[in-house]
Structures are given as structure tokens and as C-alpha cells.
Amino acid sequence: MLRDMTIGQYYPVESPIHRLDPRTKFLGTIIYVVSLFLFKTFWGFLLAGGFLVMVTILAHIPPKYVLKGMRPMLFLLLFMMIFNLLLTPGEVIGEWWIFSVTKEGIYAALFMGLRLALLVLGSSLMTYTTTPNKLTSGMESVFGFLKVFKVPVHEMAMMISIALRFIPILLEETNKIMKAQQARGADFESGGPIKRAKALIPILVPLFVSSFRRAGELAEAMEARCYHGGDGRTKMKPLKYHKGDLIAYILLAGLVAGCIFIP
Amino acid sequence: MVNFDKVTFEYIRRDEEGNVESINKALDGIDLDVKKGDFIAILGANGSGKSTLARHINALLTPTEGTVYIEEMDTKDEDNLLNIRQKTGMVFQNPDNQIIASLVEEDVGFGPENIGIPTKEIWERVAFALEKVGMTAYREKSPNNLSGGQKQRVAIAGILAMKPECIVLDEPTAMLDPKGRREVIETITELNKKEGITIILITHYMTEVVGADKVYVMNGGNVKLSGTPREIFKEVDLLKEYKLDVPQVTEIAHRLRQQGIQLPDCILTVDELVAALGAGICL
Structure with a gap:
């Protein structure tokens, strides 16, 4: 069970994402994570999710491998979703014992769950593609x-x-x-x-x-x-920006713009 | 190259108030002189002080009494530290606990980075070092997927990239399978022959010291025997007293001699024994 843990592991393949400067990826990850917390609607997550899918494809990492990274977080994710589901006050849909499921609860559970999932997947992509x-x-x-x-x-x-x-x-x-x-x-x-x-x-x-x-x-x-x-100390692999980094920064600027314009 | 002058080292154990509880003399007045380009082997059972000795060559430990000189540099002098460590590299027993980076080439580059080599030269040195140990094909692999012998060769490459004059190996094969053991011994023998690097091999496997120029046998913090492998292996009974195992063939030859069979007393390989026995029968 522990052997399957992929989070935090480098995935050695050649790809444009692997070649990016680590500073670009680091800042990109920070922007991505911050954006997840700024988005107030699912539209924002759609943008972030699209961004994530794009990076995964560009990085030549099998989606299955990326999703495996979620496994250790699954328990926390479910835990958080269930609590959100049961304990959010609002318009009651169904009741059972002392718990009540509300419309807001379902919304909050999905919203928080998606946010956490995107958070983990996005940040693990950085460690997959960077030694x-x-x-x-x-x-x-x-x-x-x-x-x-x-x-x-x-x-x-x-x-x-x-x-x-x-x-x-x-x-x-x-x-x-x-x-x-x-x-x-x-x-x-x-x-x-x-x-x-x-x-x-x-x-x-x-x-x-x-x-x-x-x-x-x-x-x-x-x-x-x-x-x-x-x-x-000198460096064997000193950091140098390339053309790809410029493109990456332009795309990141798009994400930042998304943060500002998507409610 | 490496010179020990009456070196004594004590491990001092203190209780919670800082009072001395016990003193353990790991090295007891060692004199040692290793010439440039030599292949030296230091044999000893567990607790004989051989690892403590190794750590003195690289200035990881400094003597309680006496002096260790590495090319005229005193290991006690802090200013010499980096110079000494660059000149005498050290390979440790556990292959996993000495590889720092997650890529083979980055690990080999770690040492040169530390001593401030320019980027371009680091790459040349890494390529050279990996080539020398025959690990070029693995340069972009993760060390976790290598076998024990390969990991030790990477560790040796990491030292080689610092252009040392001497490599100290502290039981480099203790955690390896027979194949890995052979790989490591072949690699260091070649480095000694082709690159002229001084090798100090510390081990308790007698079979590994057969190719050495000179063998020192340690027991109780002292050098008890020294000489060529053949001279050392004559002393089968003494070696056993120091809890060392003689190579199987040497032991067989020793026992046959005790039974009154005429044999020369310096047999190290199966072929030699076969030849000697064959000659005996022909007579």
C-alpha cells in the first residue's frame, strides 16, 4: 500500500514542462494555489482544472499516475467533504438523526473537495516534473x-x-x-x-x-x-530562463487575469 | 601521502553530569605511512578500530594524541580541512546513506559544487568520473533503482569528480551481494592501476585484499601485522586469533600442511593450490 505513494516523487521523462526553469514552475504553482483560494465559483475551478489538464498533457505524465498522488489524501478529502455536507446550515433537503443535509452543504462539500483535490494534484505536478x-x-x-x-x-x-x-x-x-x-x-x-x-x-x-x-x-x-x-558553492545546473519560460509566464498571466475577472 | 604519527584516539563516554564514565581507546599509538599510488588494505574484525582509522584520514575525526598528516597538512588544522577532504575522498559502507541527490549525475556533481568548481568543468568531471566507473549509461537515472554495487560505483564516481589523490573505502562491500562486491573491487583496482590513485581499502573480507600492495591487520586499536598479502596469509593461526577468516583455499592448504603434505605456505588462489598439489603428485 505504501509503495504506491507517488506524491512528492520525480517522474523522469522528457517534456516541455520538465525543461521549464524551476523558478517558473515554483511561481506558477504559487499563483495556481493562490488562485484556487480566490475563486468563489465553479467557473474559476474550470479554468484551474483546464490549466491542470493542459500541464499534465504537456508534461507527458500519465493521468493515472497523477491521480494516484491523490490516494494518501483521500481520507482527509472524504473527511472534509462529509463534515461540510452535514454541518453547513441552510436550506434543509434531508434529515437523519441529528444531522441535516442542506443545499448549501452539498455545494460547500463539492466546492471544498474540488479545491483540495486541485490543490494536491497541482502542487504534486511540480514535484513530478522537477528534480x-x-x-x-x-x-x-x-x-x-x-x-x-x-x-x-x-x-x-x-x-x-x-x-x-x-x-x-x-x-x-x-x-x-x-x-x-x-x-x-x-x-x-x-x-x-x-x-x-x-x-x-x-x-x-x-x-x-x-x-x-x-x-x-x-x-x-x-x-x-x-x-x-x-x-x-557553485552550481552544476545553474538556473537559466529559456523561451519556454516566457510562454509559461504568459499563460500564468492568463490565470492571474482569470482570478481577477472570474467572480 | 598519508602519514600517521603515534595516533591515539579515545571515545569518551560521559554521564548526564558530564563526568567521564568510560574511556574507550579506539586507536592506540598507530604509525602508518602510505606512499602515493599504493593500494593498501586494512583488515580487522568489528571493533578493531579500522573505521576510526579511516575517519582520521579524511579529518572527520582528529586524534586525541599524535598527528595525522595528509601531504604535510595536519588534519587538526581547520584551515586545511577542505583541502584534505578534496585530496582524500571517502566511500562509506551503506550505499543509500551517502547518495545525496535524486539523479546519478547530480550526485556525482555534489562534491565539485561544494569546492566551487565552475559549472562547465563540473560537467566535464562528472562525465569523466561516470565513464571511469562504467556508469555513464545511468547518469540520468534515480539512484533508488540501482543495485547496491552500482550505487557504490556512483559513490566512487562522486569522489573521483573531486580529483582526489587518495580514496579511502570504509567497508564498501559489506552490504553488497557477491556480484556487487566484485564490481566495486574491480573498479577500485582499475583506478589504482590506470589513474594512479592511492587506495586505502578497509574491510573484513580477506579475499578482497589479495590484490593489495600492502596489508595491515588491526586488532584492539593497533596494527598487529603488516606485509604483502602472501606474508599476511601465512599467519593463519594469528589471523584466526584476530577473528578474521582466511580465504578458503588458504585454509585448506594450511590444514593439508598440518597433515604433513608438502605445500608452499603462500597459496591464495584455487589455481595455485591445484598447481601445487599437481606438482606434489607428480613427484
């Missing part, structure tokens, strides 16, 4: 001005990229530990939610211990390779 290293340089350069205020921008960017690199490794490790526990009779499947949550403790403890050990070893390996923070 963590590029993502890091993009973030470093977009937020570079914060260095003036003594914010450790480079260090934070490095931490994020390392975290992303270790996601699959830690997932594999979790699976291994689960199997080892199951082989000795641990039961993760039965019982209520509390019992199941408790069953996770014997997985989390060894996972934590091994992550700390990994972190120590990785730090040592980085130090051995002359890593000493961002000072005096």
Missing part, C-alpha cells in the same frame, strides 16, 4: 532575498531536497519493518482505529531510530565530500 535538486535551486533563488534577514535559505532548501530523496527509502524501510513484525505475529489489520494506531508504535520506534542513524551517516558523508553550507 529535487532543481526544486531546491529554484526555491533558493525565489526566496534568496530572505538571506538579508538571516534566514538560512540554502540550508532549508537542502533539507527539503534531502527529505524528498529519502521518502522512497524510508517507505521501503517501513514496509520491511512491517513485514518483520508481521512475521512475528503482529496484527495491523484487525481491531478498531485505536488498536490499529497502537499497532503502529512498534513500527514507528525502529523507523525513528534508523532515520536518526541514517541522518548521522548522511551528514558524515556530506562533510566528507566538502559540504560546508552555501558559501563558495
Whole structure:
């Protein structure tokens, strides 16, 4: 089950979106996310959704793979939709026990659900099409001005990229530990939610211990390779804007215009 | 190239108030002299101090007493740190915990980036390093999909791209299957022969040290034996005392000799044993 998690993973293919400058993609994602929160009607989502479909097609990523990224969020999504459905006051359509479904509730549930789905899908597209290293340089350069205020921008960017690199490794490790526990009779499947949550403790403890050990070893390996923070560091892949970025910015301007003109 | 002068290193354990609880001497007065272009192997069982020794060469640890010199540079001097680490690269045991980037080529470029090499030259170095370890075909792949041996070769390429003069490998094959082990050993042997890079291989697999110029055997924080592989493998009983396994053929030859069969006492390969036994029968 954990192996299928695709969110945050790079999807290595050649495409115009992959070639875009990470700064463009980063700013694009920010504009896209902000636009989702500004739209007040479904028309806005239609625009955002259209934008998402266009990027997915241009990025040569199978739609199935993109949708798989939703899986870990499904529970949260349903949870939020159900609450919105049942707890929004307004014109009552149906009643059951203490809950009542209202017209506004259905609207709110669909609206919020769609917003969250678009949010997750859109932001995961950025990680699908950008290698963590590029993502890091993009973030470093977009937020570079914060260095003036003594914010450790480079260090934070490095931490994020390392975290992303270790996601699959830690997932594999979790699976291994689960199997080892199951082989000795641990039961993760039965019982209520509390019992199941408790069953996770014997997985989390060894996972934590091994992550700390990994972190120590990785730090040592980085130090051995002359890593000493961002000072005096050159880049193998320095950021450069190309023609594609100009087109992307024009399209993004369209999205911004959409934000302003669509109610 | 690498020079240890009476190096002692202590791991000090303190309790919560900061009082010394116990002192563990991991290295105890080590003298070592490695010449440029040598292929050195350091053998030792777990806890013999061999990994501590490796970390001294790269200035990850500095001696409690004594001095380590890397080409006349004292590892205790902070100003030399980057220079030393560029000159002596280090490959660690766990292939997963030393690859930083999510693309093979970006990982190889990590070291040169750190020492401030211009972009164009980084690309040349990455191409060169990947070519040398035979991983050019994988340059745009994710390290997660590589085998253990391939990951270690990428790690070696990452060091090579920094143009080191010496590579220290701390049990690089301990987590690999036999195929990966062979790949790694072949790669470093070739780097030593063709590029003239000094290799310091730390291991507890005796079979891997057969190709080394000189072997040091460590036990209890000290170098107990040193010499060519043939000289070392003569001491089957001593090696066993230091909890090391002798190659199977050498052990068989040793036992046959104990049974009174005439055999030379430096047999390292199956072919040599077959030849020696064949000669014996002919007589």
C-alpha cells in the first residue's frame, strides 16, 4: 500500500514542462494555489482544472499516475467533504438523526473537495516534473532575498531536497519493518482505529531510530565530500530562463487575469 | 601521502553530569605511512578500530594524541580541512546513506559544487568520473533503482569528480551481494592501476585484499601485522586469533600442511593450490 505513494516523487521523462526553469514552475504553482483560494465559483475551478489538464498533457505524465498522488489524501478529502455536507446550515433537503443535509452543504462539500483535490494534484505536478535538486535551486533563488534577514535559505532548501530523496527509502524501510513484525505475529489489520494506531508504535520506534542513524551517516558523508553550507558553492545546473519560460509566464498571466475577472 | 604519527584516539563516554564514565581507546599509538599510488588494505574484525582509522584520514575525526598528516597538512588544522577532504575522498559502507541527490549525475556533481568548481568543468568531471566507473549509461537515472554495487560505483564516481589523490573505502562491500562486491573491487583496482590513485581499502573480507600492495591487520586499536598479502596469509593461526577468516583455499592448504603434505605456505588462489598439489603428485 505504501509503495504506491507517488506524491512528492520525480517522474523522469522528457517534456516541455520538465525543461521549464524551476523558478517558473515554483511561481506558477504559487499563483495556481493562490488562485484556487480566490475563486468563489465553479467557473474559476474550470479554468484551474483546464490549466491542470493542459500541464499534465504537456508534461507527458500519465493521468493515472497523477491521480494516484491523490490516494494518501483521500481520507482527509472524504473527511472534509462529509463534515461540510452535514454541518453547513441552510436550506434543509434531508434529515437523519441529528444531522441535516442542506443545499448549501452539498455545494460547500463539492466546492471544498474540488479545491483540495486541485490543490494536491497541482502542487504534486511540480514535484513530478522537477528534480529535487532543481526544486531546491529554484526555491533558493525565489526566496534568496530572505538571506538579508538571516534566514538560512540554502540550508532549508537542502533539507527539503534531502527529505524528498529519502521518502522512497524510508517507505521501503517501513514496509520491511512491517513485514518483520508481521512475521512475528503482529496484527495491523484487525481491531478498531485505536488498536490499529497502537499497532503502529512498534513500527514507528525502529523507523525513528534508523532515520536518526541514517541522518548521522548522511551528514558524515556530506562533510566528507566538502559540504560546508552555501558559501563558495557553485552550481552544476545553474538556473537559466529559456523561451519556454516566457510562454509559461504568459499563460500564468492568463490565470492571474482569470482570478481577477472570474467572480 | 598519508602519514600517521603515534595516533591515539579515545571515545569518551560521559554521564548526564558530564563526568567521564568510560574511556574507550579506539586507536592506540598507530604509525602508518602510505606512499602515493599504493593500494593498501586494512583488515580487522568489528571493533578493531579500522573505521576510526579511516575517519582520521579524511579529518572527520582528529586524534586525541599524535598527528595525522595528509601531504604535510595536519588534519587538526581547520584551515586545511577542505583541502584534505578534496585530496582524500571517502566511500562509506551503506550505499543509500551517502547518495545525496535524486539523479546519478547530480550526485556525482555534489562534491565539485561544494569546492566551487565552475559549472562547465563540473560537467566535464562528472562525465569523466561516470565513464571511469562504467556508469555513464545511468547518469540520468534515480539512484533508488540501482543495485547496491552500482550505487557504490556512483559513490566512487562522486569522489573521483573531486580529483582526489587518495580514496579511502570504509567497508564498501559489506552490504553488497557477491556480484556487487566484485564490481566495486574491480573498479577500485582499475583506478589504482590506470589513474594512479592511492587506495586505502578497509574491510573484513580477506579475499578482497589479495590484490593489495600492502596489508595491515588491526586488532584492539593497533596494527598487529603488516606485509604483502602472501606474508599476511601465512599467519593463519594469528589471523584466526584476530577473528578474521582466511580465504578458503588458504585454509585448506594450511590444514593439508598440518597433515604433513608438502605445500608452499603462500597459496591464495584455487589455481595455485591445484598447481601445487599437481606438482606434489607428480613427484
